[in-house]
Structures are given as C-alpha cells and as structure tokens.
Amino acid sequence: MKTSSLVIDGQEYDNLSFTIGLGLAVASSVFIGSSFIIKKLALRKQISSGNIRASAGGYAYLKQWMWWLGLITMGVGEGANLLAYAFAPAALVTPLGALSVLVSAVLSSKFLDEKLNFLGKISCFLCIVGSVIIVIHSPKSEEIKTFKELTQKLTDYVFVTYVSIIIFMTIIIKLMFVPRFGNSNILVYLFICSAIGSLTVAFCKAVALGVKESIVGNNVNNISNYMFWLILLSCIVCIMIQMNYLNKSLDIFNTSIVTPVYYVMFTVLVIIASGILFREWEHMKFGDILGCACGFLVVITAIFMLNAFKDLQFTLRDLNINARHSRNSNDEFVVSLSRSRSR
Structure with missing residues (x-):
C-alpha cells in the first residue's frame, strides 16, 4: 500500500513523518517558551532570599531546583527541535520556533505580571514576521x-x-x-x-x-x-x-x-x-537575497521599537481615546470656522 506524500524543497516527506515533525516543532516551542518563565521565577526566588543577583555575578541560582527544571525544560525543547528536522523540512521547523515568543509572552503575563504595551505587542509580531521572512529565504x-x-x-x-x-x-x-x-x-x-x-x-x-x-x-x-x-x-x-x-x-x-x-x-x-x-x-537567487535583506530590516525595526518604547504606557484603548479627541477637536474647528464665515 502506497502512502501519500508531499515534496518540499526537492525532498519527499510522507504524511506521517510530516505530522511527527510538526508535532515535535510545536512541542519544542512550548518547552522552550516555558523554560524562560521557569528560570525567571527561579531567579526571582534567588533575589528574594537575599542572594547576589545573577547579573552581579552570583551563582546561587544553581542551588535552585526550579532553575534546573527550567534548564531541563529547555534541553527537552532543544532535543525535540533537533528531532523535528529529521521528520519535517527545515522550511517548516525553523519558523515554528517563533511560537516560543508567543508562549513566553502569554505565560509571563500570567505568572510574572509582566505587561507589554501596545507597541511592544506590535514589535513582537514584527519580530516573528521578520524571522519567518529570513528563514524562508535563507539557504x-x-x-x-x-x-x-x-x-x-x-x-x-x-x-x-x-x-x-x-x-x-x-x-x-x-x-x-x-x-x-x-x-x-x-x-x-x-x-x-x-x-x-x-x-x-x-x-x-x-x-x-x-x-x-x-x-x-x-x-x-x-x-x-x-x-x-x-x-x-x-x-x-x-x-x-x-x-x-x-x-x-x-x-x-x-x-x-x-x-x-x-x-x-x-x-x-x-x-x-x-x-x-x-x-x-x-x-542563492537574487529574490532570496532581497528577501533576507527585507527580513533583516523588519527585525531591526522591531528590536528598535521594543527598546525605544518599552517604558511607554500606551494601549489600544488610549489610541481610541486619542482618536476621539482628535475627531472632536476637528469638529470644533469646523464649527468655529463656519461660524466665523457666517459672520
């Protein structure tokens, strides 16, 4: 019995292998994204215990079981990612690594009380888009x-x-x-x-x-x-x-x-x-070189926005309020202008 298959980048993949690779790639992103949160919780626990911070050269986090759990979680994620390349094309596996960004953003808001402003969310989206563009056009x-x-x-x-x-x-x-x-x-x-x-x-x-x-x-x-x-x-x-x-x-x-x-x-x-x-x-073809250049520009723009506006408290609701104020101001200006003309 002949199994159905698909061809990507000149290589043939049967549907079972493709499904396994897809599942491993998604699982890898979940594990890697979660590992960041677990490590952050361990580092916060280290600080609350009065130990020297990791940024100041402290290594007390090595005594935290939670940090080792985060390290093991990252290791499992990287292992799943490595196995995914054996079952699915690189053109699929690598872009799916961007899911770790979304997993980390969701979990950090739930467990770490870290908030991204509106521009930060747009920057995260642009990071993913730029990375996918680079991966698609890369060798x-x-x-x-x-x-x-x-x-x-x-x-x-x-x-x-x-x-x-x-x-x-x-x-x-x-x-x-x-x-x-x-x-x-x-x-x-x-x-x-x-x-x-x-x-x-x-x-x-x-x-x-x-x-x-x-x-x-x-x-x-x-x-x-x-x-x-x-x-x-x-x-x-x-x-x-x-x-x-x-x-x-x-x-x-x-x-x-x-x-x-x-x-x-x-x-x-x-x-x-x-x-x-x-x-x-x-x-590489000229189109792929151009695609990589565009991807780099998107990535650079996203990183700049993340750093330049990270402390700006700005939400989508604020944008709607500013739009209403601007519209009201324009209406008042039109009314005052029509009154001056009628006089």
Whole structure:
C-alpha cells in the first residue's frame, strides 16, 4: 500500500513523518517558551532570599531546583527541535520556533505580571514576521552523512574565521560594553548569548552525529577520535557561556522582551553560521537575497521599537481615546470656522 506524500524543497516527506515533525516543532516551542518563565521565577526566588543577583555575578541560582527544571525544560525543547528536522523540512521547523515568543509572552503575563504595551505587542509580531521572512529565504541546511565530513567543514578556514570573529567580538563586548551598558541595554548580554549559541548549534550537531555514527555505523568508533572530545568540550563551554548570559539578561529585563529579542538574534546568527559552514549563500537567487535583506530590516525595526518604547504606557484603548479627541477637536474647528464665515 502506497502512502501519500508531499515534496518540499526537492525532498519527499510522507504524511506521517510530516505530522511527527510538526508535532515535535510545536512541542519544542512550548518547552522552550516555558523554560524562560521557569528560570525567571527561579531567579526571582534567588533575589528574594537575599542572594547576589545573577547579573552581579552570583551563582546561587544553581542551588535552585526550579532553575534546573527550567534548564531541563529547555534541553527537552532543544532535543525535540533537533528531532523535528529529521521528520519535517527545515522550511517548516525553523519558523515554528517563533511560537516560543508567543508562549513566553502569554505565560509571563500570567505568572510574572509582566505587561507589554501596545507597541511592544506590535514589535513582537514584527519580530516573528521578520524571522519567518529570513528563514524562508535563507539557504537550507545541507545533509551531512558522516562525522568526518562535518569535522572537515568545521575546520574549514571560512568557518574558523567566523568563530574567531565571534570570539573576538564577545571579548570586546565583555570588556567594553558589559560594564557600561549591560544593565541598561538588552542587546549586550543577548548578543553574547546568541553569538555563542550559533556555535553551540554547530558543535551539538557534530557531537550528535558522532554518537549516532558510533552506535549504528559500520565499524566506526568516533569516541576514540580526539576531534570528538575537542568538539564536545567546545560544546560544553559554549553552553555554559550561553546559559550564564541568558540568566543575566533574564535577571534584569522582562521575559516578554528578552524572549523575542533572543529568538530573533539567535535565529539570525544561526542562519549566518549555517550559511558560512555549508557555503550555500553562493547559490542563492537574487529574490532570496532581497528577501533576507527585507527580513533583516523588519527585525531591526522591531528590536528598535521594543527598546525605544518599552517604558511607554500606551494601549489600544488610549489610541481610541486619542482618536476621539482628535475627531472632536476637528469638529470644533469646523464649527468655529463656519461660524466665523457666517459672520
């Protein structure tokens, strides 16, 4: 019996695999969005206990079971996201990560009493739209079958240059920008987190491929390969740095703002890292390049609005009231003008 199937980006997916991938992608967004809230609650509990805040260099949150629950929740979400790519096309899985922004916004308003103003909600929507545009037009990940092939790509001079730039910029931001703007500008900590996170994705993929190949491969033992352990160590270091600066950002800023900005910056930098790693930008069409540029502009506009107007107390009701006042003022002006003319 032949099962029904569909073709996306030149690859064939049967409906069962597509449904499983879709479910995993949605579940991933729910877990990741929830993890931000759980971590924020743990950090608030740490502050109420009189411990040093994470943003000030404190690590008392490591003793909080709730923080570890948030970390495990994020790990489950990332694992589900990784599995989703095996069942569904990347063109579907990656944009669905934007659902984590909505999940976090809803849960933060319910459990953290954090409110987004009207412009903030529009900015979150624009963050999602811009990210989806970028993902749709970005180069799709290439299939890599062996650990050796991936390690060759990781040691390619172009990717090594990207890693060097990321490390250099992280050190500069850590030394020059964190002391001055770390507690006032949300982009400082989240850039470090997202930049290092783009490296984490590449290293995690290599580790997962190495383990999988060692278990099911034909007489292949990557565990004895020094490159495997070097990549695993790099992966652990990147995850530790990423979680540290994410905790600092969550400790200072509202989750409803941290989540969309982190999602956008992380998604954009992962796409850039993947493009450099697999060199698929060379084969992009002009329409896709234009689409990516438009997506970047939307994202930049959204991030600017989130930061510039985050303290402005403004709702849709205020907009309606201002519209009525403006209409009444115009009516009064017309009446006064007609009276002056009649005289």
